[in-house]
Amino acid sequence: MRSHRGSFDTDLVNQAYQAWDAEDWPRAGELLERAVRQAPDARGSDKLWFDAALAYKFLRDWPKAYELGLEAAARARRGKEDPAFWNLGIVATVLRDWATARDCWQGYGLPIPPGEGEILEDFGPTCVRINTATGQEVVWAQRLCPTRARVLNVPLDPGRRFGEVVLHDGVPNGERVFQGQAVPVFDEILLFTPSELPTLSVTVTASAPDDIEALLEAFARDNLGAEPSDTVKPLCSCCSEGSVTQERTVEAGRKSMLLAAPEQRAAELLDRWHAERPDDRSWTGLHPAS
Template sequence: MSPSSDRSREDLVKEAYQAWDAEDWPRAAELMEAAVRVDPDARGADKLWFDAALAHKFLGNWQEAYDLGKEAAARATRGAQDPAFWNLGIAATMLRDWATARDSWIAYGINLPDGDGEIVANLGMTCVRINTATGQEVVWAQRLCPTRAVVRSVPFDTSRRRGEVVLHDGAPNGERIVAGTRFAVFDEIMLFEPSDVATLSVTVTATTADDLEALLVAFEEADFGAEPTNSAQLLCACCSQESIEVERATEAGQQVVLIAAPEPRAHEILDAWRTAAPDRRGWRGLHLAA
């Protein structure tokens, strides 16, 4: 049954939150919007505007999340970290309304560099739990704005790529600890921009762990990525959401390394690495990873 004008606002609100509790987001969004439009500025209307926008965000209905989010933000206090501005910032980013997105982050209380157009800042490294063809994977990423990050590590699942820009949520869901420094893990909302850098696979022989480390550094210094497959850490969903200490595993011996770089450049870097210590280093079988 669709919301009807002859039903009271209280009934609409009650049914809306029953749908919310059942995670029936289409019904919740419909009822909340119907209820709040009965009296847009009634007591508690700010929460209804916010929750209606949030339900549409869950559904990926970005235009509706944006429109309702603007109503919620209009009733929120600037500079007080009100989540209405955060959700509007996400919706505006998804619609590439950069002016509204920038104003939303500033209204939330985040300092951003001055500018117009697309927000491309350096807000530091973080971790993002991305969705892959085989499940989920936590990758390292550089934050471009409060809700977008570019993937900097090489995903082990080759359905995803280094260089992708992902839209992620604002609530941390776990953390990774590296040498005492803590990095939040954010859940991906969706892929924002794809990457055209495919993942390659190569078998390398490194006599020492330092030889392998030298290879990884060589790709990093060329602004590409390389990751030994034996450094993958398999975790259940619950454990992945906890605080976990991590370090990059570099071991001697023959092993498979995933590379994110154009094949000609990968070939050049591998050759230079081998030439620097030909008695200790070797590689073979560079190919597109399956």
């Protein structure tokens, strides 16, 4: 770790990585920063800056992770998928520093269009493992940038909502396969933008699968959520973090539905759906989910 630009205290670095191995992030971050500031541009300093920033990211100390992440990115090669840019891109997004976030994604090597303000692009479908009051749930989402996605499912836990934007990590932790297309599952870091749409529950009766499809499409046209609650399959953590093939099947009959909509608007859409085929469609018991 020696260079013409100074050297690190190797004992300090060793202590830092002992703390790292023990997941003692406050001590690891503090010691790594102390060590690298002794010789900020010595050989190997890029790794110490990066790991120090990462430790504070684990701590959710975003200002400190940003400060150290800037140092790590300044020593990274642009366009070579250097993780220093990705890590700082996440932190800058949390802090809503959109100029730095754009520069980081471009520095990493991603085709981010030029612009100003919040990044709202279409990076395609993905899945996110969100945190709920009772554990975790994998939901489908649309990626808005490399680290944010808008939830497209109605979560089972009413504490989470259709349409909310979540910030997720950059390393996949599982995958879902739908219609032959594999998409990654990312772990949620935090809720970025809450959704104002409440989660409702209703019981519907339909004579044919097409009747259920018509109801789903009616809500989708209003940018609202609707899905049968029996389509959710519980998985153990080991299976959830593996590759899971999903098939979308809609069955007729009497079933519970989860809706994401203002209650009055949901009732209007349900009434319209019923009126189109009153002998084949009915609904009852619309109420807030709990």
